[in-house]
Amino acid sequence: MAAHNTPRHATELNPDTALNPVEIRITGGMLALNPFLMTLQNKRMPVASFTVGRDGNGAAMRATILLDCPPESARRYTTLLSALEDVEDAEAAEETVEVALLKVGGDAWRESAARLGVGVHEEGGTVVASGETEKLEAWLAAIEGELLEDVVRLGPVARPSGTAWGGV
Amino acid sequence: MGETVHNTALNTEYKPRTGSEAMCEALLDEGVEFLFGYPGGAIMPFYDALPDYPLKHVLVRHEQAAAHAADGYARATGRVGVCIATSGPGATNIVTGLATAQMDSVPLVAITGQVGRPALGKDSFQETNVMGMTLPFTKHSFLVEDPDELYPTLRRAFEIARSGRPGPVLVDVPKDVQFAACNDNGYRRLREFPQPPAGPSLQAAAALLRKAKRPLILAGHGITLSGAEMELRLLAERTGTPVVTTLLGISSFPEDHPLYIGWPGMHGAASVNRAIDKSDLLFAVGMRFDDRITGAVDKFAQNAKVVHIDVDPSELGKVIRPTVGITADAKLALRGVLGHFEETGDDCAEQRSQWREEISESQKPEKRREDAARKEYGPIRIMDAIKAIAGDEVRLVTDVGQHQMWAAQFFEFTKQNSHITSGGLGTMGFALPAAMGVAFAYPDEPVWVVAGDGGFQMNIQELATIRDFGLNIKVAILNNGFLGMVRQWQQFFHNRRYSSTPITGPDYEQFAASYGLAGKTVREGDSIEAAIQWAEEQEGCTILDFHIDPEANVFPMIPSGMSIKEMIEESESSAAYGGA
Secondary structure: OOOOOOOOEOOOOOOOOEEEEEEEEEOOHHHHHHHHHHHHHHOOOOEEEEEEEEOOOOOOEEEEEEEEEOHHHHHHHHHHHHOOOOEEEEEEOOOEEEEEEEEEOOOHHHHHHHHHOOEEEEEOOEEEEEEOHHHHHHHHHHHOOOOEEEEEEEEEEEOOOOOHHHOO | OOOOOOOOOOOOOOOOEEHHHHHHHHHHHOOOOEEEEOOOHHHHHHHHHHHHOOOEEEEOOOHHHHHHHHHHHHHHHOOOEEEEEOOOHHHHHHHHHHHHHHHOOOOEEEEEEEOOHHHOOOOOOOOOOHHHHHHHHOOEEEEOOOHHHHHHHHHHHHHHHHOOOOOEEEEEEEHHHHHOEEOOOOOOOOOOOOOOOOHHHHHHHHHHHHHOOOEEEEEOHHHHHHOOHHHHHHHHHHHOOOEEEOOOOOOOOOOOOOOEEEOOOOOOOHHHHHHHHHOOEEEEEOOOOOHHHHOOHHHOOOOOEEEEEEOOHHHOOOOEOOOEEEEOOHHHHHHHHHHHHHHHOOOOOHHHHHHHHHHHHHHHHHHHHHHHHHOOOOHHHHHHHHHHHHOOOOEEEEOOOHHHHHHHHHOOOOOOOOEEOOOOOOOOOOHHHHHHHHHHHOOOOOEEEEEEHHHHOOOHHHHHHHHHHOOOEEEEEEEOOEOHHHHHHHHHHOOOOOOOOEOOOOOHHHHHHHOOOEEEEEOEOEOHHHHHHHHHHOOOOEEEEEEOOOOOOOOOEOOOOOOHHHOEOHHHHHHHHOOO
């Protein structure tokens, strides 16, 4: 076969996959979320996680998805999502942070959180923890059992950059 | 109704009106002429307003046909087709039409009635979640709950349908919103002009085309959608590059042109598939490397670099990773590439004469086989006769199956945008209603439907619509008494177990007569040419029922997911498969 340097199956040349965080801003409320989710499914996007919240003034939804694929594919998927009618913007996120809500017993969890680099504070009896996913997981593993009574992991979200969409 | 004051960007005066009136005005302001639809409870307010407006409504006999007719109209004209249905079953019946349009990038706006807002979510009579249901195969779906949003939403729907890569948009309107008074909320039309592609990428594409020794231009539906036929021809001639089209690209380049070599893929010409295999550059424009073209992707065009131009950026790299990928309207991109050749004065046409000669040689055995088949009673001769008798101006609308492939293979399309078919979704029952849309768009031009006896029966009821409007559509049914393509696969891959593929139908001659139409049965031994001549001489719609060999096969054939290496050609099929 003659030498060539290009076309093959699109994913074949990119065997290295990674978790690519993409942040999406969606207007239009629940009705807009519906086509967004449908598109993720229709195009068989390799979604490792999906987290949705609201932006500062509550007018739009901000979703963070982690796409488990080569970066080139992630860029193509991001382009596709950005073309949806209710998607105001879609762009690669630089960093993500994971948030978890916990009910814990005792007080030893503060020290372990500080040691493992997880930010924590208490809010009406609920502990709000945030940090990089790996650190959060390590901390949750450390306090599992005696200290941890219940946990709700909200999933990875893009760190507010203050630059995306003019800041919030 | 008194004088209508249109709410356009040019005239922003308004008067209070109902939602239904706003819907009609939005359609008028979009320049809509024909609506294909079927009324029902939830869309009655709209139908009540309709007679007061100069909009021509075509009452079909099934909502699916409304969507296909709007689709055919849009494909033929390049304008947005419009279909109307009521809630519930009316809306579910248009779903196949929307999916057909989505797969082939056809601009369509579907308006559906919905139960009133208080009844939404209550499992009310004829309530379905139409918006949710259509999301996977529309560019966008709207449910309009605010009467003031009705007019701007409809206008926006048209913008979405025709902008960028065209596609269908659904607007679902609750009945009480159609009744409600609505105000102007200051809609302004957003004119979206395609952006010219970036210079460096065009330069890179031109450089690859200039250097290639065995290039092919691969032209898809995007050529027709962007009106780039002239640019395609100029580029091919300027560079001496042979042109291959996709199934939907057929008729974007004249087939009698010396640079046209055919179409590739599962049932494409063997010589074209081999040319792709040998090519060192695929210059692909407005196409998406569909699996019916590539077969086994890792074995497709292994020696070729790829320039891929498409208006939809998400297509670039979806299947084939391009050497140069350009997101652009086909017309603008081809103009840009042509500009580079004009500037440099490069003339690479001559250096490709050997490549063209090589392709031409490989086509000779195919042409000999075709010429022999032309003398026999059968599909090739039927295609030849339609072309010869109906003339160069004929528009051919095909259904889906073996006849679709025969038409694409053997009808010589020389008129621009004269081949209309359901390519991506492969929707049986498409041809007859789609041809209605074509005939409404071009009432004075010849329109022929080529269908199988299976697909034709799927929307056969539209003969009533055709009769009512006196549409001059000629129909050629290639009747083999089978669901032919499925039977062919059963023959090749399922040991000839013809499970549920033999199919019966009416006596089409008598059936036509029952609708007040002319019909004729044509069998081996009868003159194909005389039958077609007779059909042409009849006034209005005429049906020719050609009885053909029940086990006639489409060749060549690359089995699904395989490569050109596994291509089955006619000569080898008899021994291997006991082929007819």
